[in-house]
Amino acid sequence: xxxxVVQRPQLTFWEKLYIPQILCGLxxxxxHFFRNLFLHIAHRxxxxxxxxxxxxxxxxxxxxxxxSRLRTRHRLMVRGNGAPRCVGCMLCETVCPxxxxxxxxxxxxDPDVEKFPVRFDINLGVCVYCGYCVEVxxxxxxxxxxxxxxxxxxxxxxxxxxxxELMNPELRKPVAACGLDFPHQCGVHGGExxxxxxxxxxxxxxxx
Amino acid sequence: xxxxxxxxxxxxxxxFGGVLNLAGLHTWVERKQSALIQDRIGANRAPIFxxxxxGLFHAVADAIKMFTxxxxxxxxxxxxxxxxxPFFSVFFALVAFAAIPFGxxxxxxxxxxxxxxxxxxxxxLYIFAMLSLGVYGVILAGFASRNNYAIMGSIRAxxxxxxxxxxxxxxxxxxxxxxxxxxxxxxxEAQGHTIAGxxxxxxxxxxxxxxxxxxxxxxLAETKRLPFDLPEGESEIIGYFxxxxxMKFGMFFLTDFLETILVACLATTLFFGGWQVPYLQPDGFHxxxxxxxxxxxxxxxxxxxxxxxxxxxAFCFVFMQIRWTLPRFxxxxxxxxxxxxxxxxxxxxxxxxxxxxxxxxxGA
Ligand code: SF4
Ligand code: SF4
Numbered sequence: 001x002x003x004x005v006v007q008r009p010q011l012t013f014w015e016k017l018y019i020p021q022i023l024c025g026l027x028x029x030x031x032h033f034f035r036n037l038f039l040h041i042a043h044r045x046x047x048x049x050x051x052x053x054x055x056x057x058x059x060x061x062x063x064x065x066x067x068s069r070l071r072t073r074h075r076l077m078v079r080g081n082g083a084p085r086c087v088g089c090m091l092c093e094t095v096c097p098x099x100x101x102x103x104x105x106x107x108x109x110d111p112d113v114e115k116f117p118v119r120f121d122i123n124l125g126v127c128v129y130c131g132y133c134v135e136v137x138x139x140x141x142x143x144x145x146x147x148x149x150x151x152x153x154x155x156x157x158x159x160x161x162x163x164x165e166l167m168n169p170e171l172r173k174p175v176a177a178c179g180l181d182f183p184h185q186c187g188v189h190g191g192e193x194x195x196x197x198x199x200x201x202x203x204x205x206x207x208x
Numbered sequence: 209x210x211x212x213x214x215x216x217x218x219x220x221x222x223x224f225g226g227v228l229n230l231a232g233l234h235t236w237v238e239r240k241q242s243a244l245i246q247d248r249i250g251a252n253r254a255p256i257f258x259x260x261x262x263g264l265f266h267a268v269a270d271a272i273k274m275f276t277x278x279x280x281x282x283x284x285x286x287x288x289x290x291x292x293x294p295f296f297s298v299f300f301a302l303v304a305f306a307a308i309p310f311g312x313x314x315x316x317x318x319x320x321x322x323x324x325x326x327x328x329x330x331x332x333l334y335i336f337a338m339l340s341l342g343v344y345g346v347i348l349a350g351f352a353s354r355n356n357y358a359i360m361g362s363i364r365a366x367x368x369x370x371x372x373x374x375x376x377x378x379x380x381x382x383x384x385x386x387x388x389x390x391x392x393x394x395x396x397e398a399q400g401h402t403i404a405g406x407x408x409x410x411x412x413x414x415x416x417x418x419x420x421x422x423x424x425x426x427x428l429a430e431t432k433r434l435p436f437d438l439p440e441g442e443s444e445i446i447g448y449f450x451x452x453x454x455m456k457f458g459m460f461f462l463t464d465f466l467e468t469i470l471v472a473c474l475a476t477t478l479f480f481g482g483w484q485v486p487y488l489q490p491d492g493f494h495x496x497x498x499x500x501x502x503x504x505x506x507x508x509x510x511x512x513x514x515x516x517x518x519x520x521x522a523f524c525f526v527f528m529q530i531r532w533t534l535p536r537f538x539x540x541x542x543x544x545x546x547x548x549x550x551x552x553x554x555x556x557x558x559x560x561x562x563x564x565x566x567x568x569x570x571g572a
Contacts (some may be wrong), residue, residue, distance in 0.1 A: 019421065022534065029245045029533040036244040054249040 066147055071131045073148035074122055076166040077141050084167055086141035088115035092133035100126035101133060120166060124151050125159035142166075211319075220306070220325045227305050231465035232267045234524065239266065241525070242532045274458035282354060282451050289352035294452065294459035297345030301466035304338035307331035308473045309393040311483045311513040312490065315505045323483075323513065324393060331392040332384070335474065336377065339430060343369050345463065346439065346448055353451035362448035364539065365439030369430060371546040376426035378554035382419040382561040383412055383478050396482030400489065406496035409486045412479035418557045420479045422550050427475065428527065429546065431467040435534035438542060440464075472523035480519050483512035 015021055039053035057064050066072070077085040088105030104119040134144050146169045153159045165171045236251070240262065243250025251263035281290060308331075311323030328334050343366055350362020387395040401410045413420050429436040440447040449460045476482060487495050488511060492502035503511075537545065 022530075025533045026529060029529055032247060033241065033244045033529070036247060040244075053247075054243070055247045056249055058249065058252075 066149075068145075070147075071129050071134075071144040073124070073146045073151055073169065074127075074133070074142055074144050074161070074166060075146050075169050076120060076163070077139075077143060078167050084117060084120070084141065084163065085139050086117050086120065086137075087113065087139050088117045089138060091136045091138065092142055095132045095136045096127075097130060097132065098126045098128045100124070117163065120163045121160050122166065123160045125156055215319075215321055216325070219321075219323065223305055223308075223310065223325050224302060227302070227466065227469055228462075230469055230524075231462055232271065234465040234468065234528075235270055236264055236267045237524070237528060238531075239263070241528050245529070245532050271458075274455045277454040279454035279456060280451075285354045285451065286352045289348050290451075291456070293345050293349035293352055294449075294456045294463075295345075296348060297342060297463040298459045298466065300338045300341045300345065301463045301470060304335045304470050305466075305473070307334050307392060308470075308477060309396055309482060310473075310516045311509050314509045322393065323509070327393065328391070330390045332380065332390045332395075335392075335470075336373075339467075339470075340369075340373060342463070342467070345460075349452065349460070350448040353448075355451050357446040358448050358450045361439055361446055361450065365432065365448055368432070368436065368439060368542060368546075371543060372426045372429040372436075372550070375422060375546055375550035375554050376430060378551065378558060379419045379422040379426060380478065381558050382416045382554075383423075385558070385561050385565060386412070386415045392477050392482070396477060396484060399481040400484050402487075402496070406487075406494075409481060409484065411481040411484070416479065416557070416561070418553065419561075420475075422554045422557065423479070424475060426546075426550055427471040428530065429542070431471055431527075432464060433468060433527065434531040435536050436542060437536060438539055441536070468527055469520065469524060472520045472527065475523050476516060476519040480523075481515075482519075483516040485511050485515045488512075 036053045039048060039051055042048040043053060079085050086103075088103060090103055090105065093101040093103050100123040102119065102121040102123075103117050105115040106118040108114060108116045129144070131144055133142050148169060151159070240250045242248075251266040252260060254260070254263060254265040254269045256265050256268075281287060306325035307328050309322070309324040314321040314323060346365045346369070347362050350359040350365075353359070383395070384390065387398045389395055389398070399409065399411050402408060403410050403414070408414060432439050438445060440449075449457055452460060487493050488503075488508065490505075490508060492500060492508070494500055
């Protein structure tokens with residue numbers, strides 16, 4: 001077995017003196033400082049605008065280009081007739097490691113389509129953005145390609161996306177009216193999407 | 209009598225107002241300077257009426273935030289000490305400024321005004337005493353928090369501050385020997401002399417270069433800023449103020465900046481001629497090539513105060529630059545540097561100074 005002798009770098013006398021090395025470090029930081037200071041001032045006067053003074057992005061105003069495979073906020077694909085493409089197979093709910101998808105499927109009036117989701121909620125506060133739901137879907141009904149990164153809300157409730165928000169990423173809660181024209185039965189609360197899905201399920205399975 | 213009191217009050221207001229504002233400004237400088245060093249932009253929001261002023265209002269936002277934040281006092285702490293610790297820290301850092309002379313004597317008619325809040329004969333000792341008392345704030349904070357991590361942090365901090373205070377004190381003995389006085393005002397006046405045919409002003413840095421380096425290092429350690437920020441360790445090590453929040457935490461934060469400014473003031477006063485301007489004598493400029501430019505007293509004073517301010521700001525800038533350049537020391541390295549590095553160097557410096565002064569025949 002060959003023995004490998006690792007040569008540890010030894011500090012030279014010059015380096016052990018600390019102070020010359022500190023000055024070397026200061027030279028680097030001073031160089032950056034004055035270079036960027038000069039560039040910032042030059043930018044103010046509209047000069048040298050092709051050289052960036054900072055490597056950072058001014059986020060809300062200046063968006064970074066996103067890689068096309070980046071997993072961002074979910075969306076549900078929509079059929080030509082405005083109905084969700086999802087067939088309520090529950091695969092994504094089953095595979096989700098964070099258990100943050102909740103689907104209530106119902107029988108579709110169209111005999112060609114077996115089921116459809118009455119409710120489809122994703123709790124983004126819990127989601128780990130693993131993308132398994134996208135991988136597993138047999139219908140390519142759920143995707144994570146909206147490019148929406150600023151998923152933030154002031155309450156946990158607002159982090160839960162419902163069917164409307166998932167089908168149209170532009171929408172944000174509260175969704176005033178249910179505008180879906182497929183047989184979507186979210187009108188159990190008088191046209192309003194509210195309450196827990198258990199309530200909805202109960203209302204659907206045991207209609208009074 | 210009343211007049212003298214009023215004058216003192218005005219001077220005190222100017223000094224403490226200036227110092228506190230400078231400390232507030234430091235938060236902005238810290239953000240912007242680190243940003244420029246690290247190729248970032250830095251704080252540039254917090255607009256007031258649409259004016260951003262390069263993010264200057266972040267300091268105001270900070271202050272408002274600190275004051276309105278919830279002040280959490282953990283259960284079971286000694287409430288009195290817990291509340292007192294930050295006050296001690298800020299108080300001792302602030303009162304030390306009283307002995308710093310920030311300008312030459314101003315002559316107004318009959319009256320001669322010292323631009324110094326308190327004219328103390330042993331000003332240097334006074335400042336040292338205040339710096340040492342600052343340790344109380346640190347140790348009380350750890351002790352009153354009823355938190356083992358906090359008390360470990362405060363013990364670390366105390367050990368560091370006490371170790372470096374010794375090197376700091378011995379480094380200054382050399383300066384004391386050269387000037388022969390503890391009165392900072394007199395020490396600054398003594399730096400008005402020139403050597404080398406009047407070309408080089410005899411500032412402390414010329415007379416005591418080694419003392420200056422030791423002083424600067426020890427003083428940086430004393431202020432608990434990087435590379436000596438083991439007591440705090442903003443993100444990794446739990447420091448002595450872990451149980452503080454709101455403005456009480458803000459006061460520890462403020463103390464840091466105040467101490468940095470204090471050290472900058474001390475370095476200026478002792479090693480960079482205080483309010484002295486090169487070639488400027490009380491009656492005007494005397495250039496070594498023979499030219500002269502007589503000046504009125506108030507212009508002389510104005511130039512002196514400006515020179516002092518610029519030097520202090522420059523020191524603050526350099527300290528900030530050092531803070532963002534050097535990584536933190538390990539604790540054993542810190543103690544090594546203090547006891548095996550700075551301490552012997554400072555002692556040797558004192559010896560060499562003594563020998564040189566006897567050889568030159570000028571000293572005691
Ligand atoms: S990305 Fe992962 S965690 Fe999020 S909903 Fe899909 S399967 Fe669940
Ligand atoms: S896997 Fe696809 S089709 Fe199945 S329930 Fe989820 S989104 Fe709908």
